[in-house]
Amino acid sequence: MLDVGPGTAVRVRGMQPPGHIRTPHYLRGKAGVIERCLGLSGNPEQLAYGLPGASLPLYRVRFTMADIWGARAERPDDTLDAEIYGHWLEETV
Amino acid sequence: MATGWKKPSDMPHDHHDHLSSSGRPYRADNDAPLTYWQTMEIALRELLVEKGVTSQAEIASQIDAMDARSPADGARVVARAWSDPAFRDRLLHDASAASREMGFDIGALRLIAVENTGDVHNIIVCTLCSCYPRNLLGLSPDWYKTREYRSRVVIEPRRVLAEFGLTLPDTTTIRVHDSTADMRYIVIPARPSGTEHLNEAQLATLVTRDSMIGTAQARAPR
Numbered sequence: 322m323l324d325v326g327p328g329t330a331v332r333v334r335g336m337q338p339p340g341h342i343r344t345p346h347y348l349r350g351k352a353g354v355i356e357r358c359l360g361l362s363g364n365p366e367q368l369a370y371g372l373p374g375a376s377l378p379l380y381r382v383r384f385t386m387a388d389i390w391g392a393r394a395e396r397p398d399d400t401l402d403a404e405i406y407g408h409w410l411e412e413t414v
Numbered sequence: 415m416a417t418g419w420k421k422p423s424d425m426p427h428d429h430h431d432h433l434s435s436s437g438r439p440y441r442a443d444n445d446a447p448l449t450y451w452q453t454m455e456i457a458l459r460e461l462l463v464e465k466g467v468t469s470q471a472e473i474a475s476q477i478d479a480m481d482a483r484s485p486a487d488g489a490r491v492v493a494r495a496w497s498d499p500a501f502r503d504r505l506l507h508d509a510s511a512a513s514r515e516m517g518f519d520i521g522a523l524r525l526i527a528v529e530n531t532g533d534v535h536n537i538i539v540c541t542l543c544s545c546y547p548r549n550l551l552g553l554s555p556d557w558y559k560t561r562e563y564r565s566r567v568v569i570e571p572r573r574v575l576a577e578f579g580l581t582l583p584d585t586t587t588i589r590v591h592d593s594t595a596d597m598r599y600i601v602i603p604a605r606p607s608g609t610e611h612l613n614e615a616q617l618a619t620l621v622t623r624d625s626m627i628g629t630a631q632a633r634a635p636r
Contacts, residue, residue, distance in 0.1 A: 343595050345541050347568065362596050379595055381526075395570045399588040404595035 323407040324378060329355045331382060331410045341369035344409045352413060353384035356402055364406065378407035479519075483552040487518055488600055489621035491550070492632075493614045495527075496605045502529075509600060513550055523549040528591060529602040530631075535586050536601045537575070537628030539567045540593040547598035551626060558627065568592060578629040601625065603632040 323331070335350035343365045359381060363374030382405045387397035434440055448456070462468050491513055495502040505512040509525035525547055528536040540546065541564045546554035557563050567574045571588045575581070582588065591599045603625040609617060612635065624630035 343542060345592065345594060347541070359595075359597060365595070381597075390569065395572055396584075396588070399571065399590070401568055401590045401592060403592040404597055406595065 323380075323410045323412060325355055325358075325380075325412060327355050327357055330413045331355060331380075332413045333382070333405060334409050334411060336409070338366075340366055342366060344405055345403065347389065348382075348384065348403055348405070351384055351389050353382040353388060356381040356383040359404065362406070364408075380405055380407065380410065382410070480548065480553065483548065483550065485551050485621075485623035485626065486618070488547070488551045488623075488626045489618040490614075491516060491518075491527075491600070492602055492621045492626065493618035495602055496609075496617055497614045502602075505602070518550060520549040523547060524597050525550065525600060526591075526597050527600050527602050528589065530604040530628075532604070533586055534589060535575075535582055535628065536589045536591060536599075537567060537571055538591050538593065538599045538601060539564055541565065541568055542592075542594055545593040545598060547600050549598075550600065551623065555623065555627075575629065578624070580630055601628040603628075603630075606632050606634045609635050 325331070330352065331354070332352045333344060333348050333350060337349075357380070359379040361376040362379040364377050365374065368374035381402050383400050383402045385397060386394035386399045386401065389401060459473070463470055463473075491505065491509075494516065495505050501512060501515075504515070505527045506529060509527040510520060510523055512527075513520050513523075513525060530536055539558075544554060544559040544564075546558060548554060563574070568590055571590050572582065575588075593599055603621065605617070606620060609620070612620075616635075620633040620635060622630055622633060625632045
């Protein structure tokens, strides 16, 4: 499980699991930077089905519009922040 | 002029049942049968009441409490932040605690405040559904929940803002915030110039709902 601090470069995993997922499709596979750590939070993929949700670190990840949309970005260095659970992130180097 | 309204005499005869007896066009209302999910909601609510988990009175009082919340509450928080630098710091550090400190009953709301400055403009969306800090600001506007707003604002925020009447200079960085999980967001708009003489209550009147979502700036003083 990813356990990192602000400023860490990460990538959202490109997984396509079925079920109740809080990682938007448009961010899967995209690279960003941890903006802040939000502590532990119950896994919504389990909570949505009445299961006890495992405690997962929740992060705010900042992406540039260029990171997300590439050359189609309206303005490359505008940013988008989203909350992503730790099991959806991998550290990049 | 295309108003969509026709004099009864202009209406084709086979549409006469679309007019009320007064000759006005018929407006659709709750005419269709309940949908699957509406039926499910009623069934679940009645079961919860029957089993004593909640009561009709408790449900009604929660609806009253939610309806009593309004953007005016958020406006007071913003005006305090403009007037009191120490409060602004606490708000940016933990917006839930700062809102509770002002006496607002925000329940379990986990709030993050993001501040507009001379070169940064923030805007809030929930692309997955329609998450909104309603425990502070009350119910969200209808457009906030539309697929159009939710999908376009993450792709072309500048065009969306322009359609709201807000054109930002190229020197301003836009930060879009997608409420994908447990946090909710409020924008602290930039304090308008020419407001140095205003007190907190007067400042709060300049803070609109849309300025706390980020689709507008705070009002200029008269």
